[in-house]
Amino acid sequence: MIDVLIVDDDKLVRKGLMSVMPWEAFGMRVVGEAANGEKALEFLKENRVELMMTDLAMPVMSGIELIRIVRKRYPEVAIAVLTLHQDFEYIQEALRLGAIDYIAKVQLEKEQFEEVLGRIHARMLNEQRNQMDEPQSMGNGISLADEVYVLLEVGDKPVVPSQKQDILSLDWRMESDGQIQIWSPNYIQEHLPGAGASEGLLPPLPSETYGSNWRLVQLRDANGMLWTDLYQLLRNYKQKNFFYECDDYEPHPIKKSVYELQEEMEKIGESEDELAKEMLHAFTWVYDDQSFYAMQGRLRELMLPIPKLMQLLYGFTLDWNRLFRAVTLNSMSLPDTLASWKDVIKWMEAFRKLALALTGNLQLSREVSGSIMSAVKIVHEELAFPLFAIDVAKRVNLSRSYFNQCFKEVVGHSFNEYLRKVRIDKAREYLAQTAKPIVWIAEHTGYADEKYFSRTFRDQTGMLPSEYRQQHKIR
Incomplete structure (x- = not known):
C-alpha cells in the first residue's frame, strides 16, 4: 500500500x-x-x-x-x-x-x-x-558505432511485455520503461556476426512500430559513447526537443547528432516564458489569426520542457473558465497528455473553434466577439477600479450603443449588471476564504463606500456581508 x-x-x-x-x-x-x-x-x-x-x-x-x-x-x-x-x-x-x-x-x-x-x-x-537501474548489463560497457538508430515512443505509454520481447528479438536494446530503444551495428556484429543493416538501409523494425506512435531517429557521432551515457542523453531529448520535433506520421528518420543533443541538454534551464504566458492569457489569439500564429511561434521557439508547457496551458485553461464559464455555460478542458507539439496545435485550433462558436453564436463577427471577450477580461482584472461602459467600449473599439447591445446579447446581462455580479461574487469569495476587514473587501471590489457596498451586497444576496461571512466562512 x-x-x-x-x-x-x-x-x-x-x-x-x-x-x-x-x-x-x-x-x-x-x-x-x-x-x-x-x-x-x-x-x-x-x-x-x-x-x-x-x-x-x-x-x-x-x-x-x-x-x-x-x-x-x-x-x-x-x-x-x-x-x-x-x-x-x-x-x-x-x-x-x-x-x-x-x-x-x-x-x-x-x-x-x-x-x-x-x-x-x-x-x-x-x-x-x-529511478530504476540503467539498462541491463548486456553490453553496458561497449562503446557505440558512429551512427546508430533510436526508436522513441511518442508520449509516455510504456511498452507492454509482448512488444518488448519482439523488439529485443530484433536486437534493439531497450530502456527499462520501454520508451527508448537503440540499435547499433557494431553491437549487433559483435554478438551476431554477419547481421545488421547494409549501408544506407534502415535496421529491421519491430512490427509494432509500423503505423504506431514510434519515431525513428538516425543519430550520428555516437562513436565512443557508452550505452548508459547515450540513454541519459536521449531521455533529456525525449523530455524536451523531441516533443517539438517529432511528427508521428512522418516515414523518414529524424536526423540528429550527439553534439546537437549535448548542446540542447546544456540549454535546459529556466526559460523566459513570461511573454508566452502573457500572450496566452491575453486571449487575443482565440479570435485573431495574427496573434494566434505569433503566440504559437513564441511557444514553439521556447521549447519548454513538457511539464512546464502543460502547466502553462493548464493555467490558461483555468483562467479562461474563471472568466468565461458564466458567459459560455461551458468549461474548456486540457487533455491529460499531449504527445507532441502537433497535438498542442490541434488542441489550440479546436479550442479556438469552440470558444468562437460559444461566444459568437449570435452571428457576430469574430472581431466583435473578440471585443466582448476583451471587455469581460477587463471586468475581472480591474473590478477594484472605477469601470464605465463608455470607457470600456472605447478600449475595445466599439461605439457605446453597439457595445451595450452586443455585450448583453453575448453575456446575458448588461455591462453594469455583469460588473455588479462579478464584484459581488468576488466579495463572496473574500468573505468566505479570508479574514480581511469588510472595508478592505469593499475597496478591492470597486466600492469606495463601505455602507453602499453593504447595501448592494444585501440586495444581491439577501444578507449583510457580516452575516454572509458568519454562515459561509471556511473553518
Whole structure:
C-alpha cells in the first residue's frame, strides 16, 4: 500500500479528502493528517510516508517551505499540491521544487476523484521507473558505432511485455520503461556476426512500430559513447526537443547528432516564458489569426520542457473558465497528455473553434466577439477600479450603443449588471476564504463606500456581508 499524509490547515478539507477519495482502488491509504508544515515534519520523523498532499497557503510554515524541507530530508516522498486557482505562481514554484502534480480545491467537487488519484498514481509509477537501474548489463560497457538508430515512443505509454520481447528479438536494446530503444551495428556484429543493416538501409523494425506512435531517429557521432551515457542523453531529448520535433506520421528518420543533443541538454534551464504566458492569457489569439500564429511561434521557439508547457496551458485553461464559464455555460478542458507539439496545435485550433462558436453564436463577427471577450477580461482584472461602459467600449473599439447591445446579447446581462455580479461574487469569495476587514473587501471590489457596498451586497444576496461571512466562512 502507498501510505499518504494530508497536510492542510482546513480541517474540513482534510476530512473531506480522507472520506471521499477512492484510496484503496489505487493501493493507497491515509496514514496521517497535519494542520501545518511543522506538524507534518513531526509526523514524517516517526512514520513511513510515500505520498504527501499539501496545501500551499498555511500558517506557521508555508507549503513551499515544507516542500523544500521534505525534498531535502525525505527525497523518496512524492508530493502533490492542494491549492486555490489563484495560487498559480506558487504552483510553478512547487513544481520546480519537485512536486509531481497539483489539485485545484475549487474543482474537487466537480472532478472525477478517480481521475485525480489515477493521475497521481501514474506519475508516481513513472518516477519509480526513472529511478530504476540503467539498462541491463548486456553490453553496458561497449562503446557505440558512429551512427546508430533510436526508436522513441511518442508520449509516455510504456511498452507492454509482448512488444518488448519482439523488439529485443530484433536486437534493439531497450530502456527499462520501454520508451527508448537503440540499435547499433557494431553491437549487433559483435554478438551476431554477419547481421545488421547494409549501408544506407534502415535496421529491421519491430512490427509494432509500423503505423504506431514510434519515431525513428538516425543519430550520428555516437562513436565512443557508452550505452548508459547515450540513454541519459536521449531521455533529456525525449523530455524536451523531441516533443517539438517529432511528427508521428512522418516515414523518414529524424536526423540528429550527439553534439546537437549535448548542446540542447546544456540549454535546459529556466526559460523566459513570461511573454508566452502573457500572450496566452491575453486571449487575443482565440479570435485573431495574427496573434494566434505569433503566440504559437513564441511557444514553439521556447521549447519548454513538457511539464512546464502543460502547466502553462493548464493555467490558461483555468483562467479562461474563471472568466468565461458564466458567459459560455461551458468549461474548456486540457487533455491529460499531449504527445507532441502537433497535438498542442490541434488542441489550440479546436479550442479556438469552440470558444468562437460559444461566444459568437449570435452571428457576430469574430472581431466583435473578440471585443466582448476583451471587455469581460477587463471586468475581472480591474473590478477594484472605477469601470464605465463608455470607457470600456472605447478600449475595445466599439461605439457605446453597439457595445451595450452586443455585450448583453453575448453575456446575458448588461455591462453594469455583469460588473455588479462579478464584484459581488468576488466579495463572496473574500468573505468566505479570508479574514480581511469588510472595508478592505469593499475597496478591492470597486466600492469606495463601505455602507453602499453593504447595501448592494444585501440586495444581491439577501444578507449583510457580516452575516454572509458568519454562515459561509471556511473553518
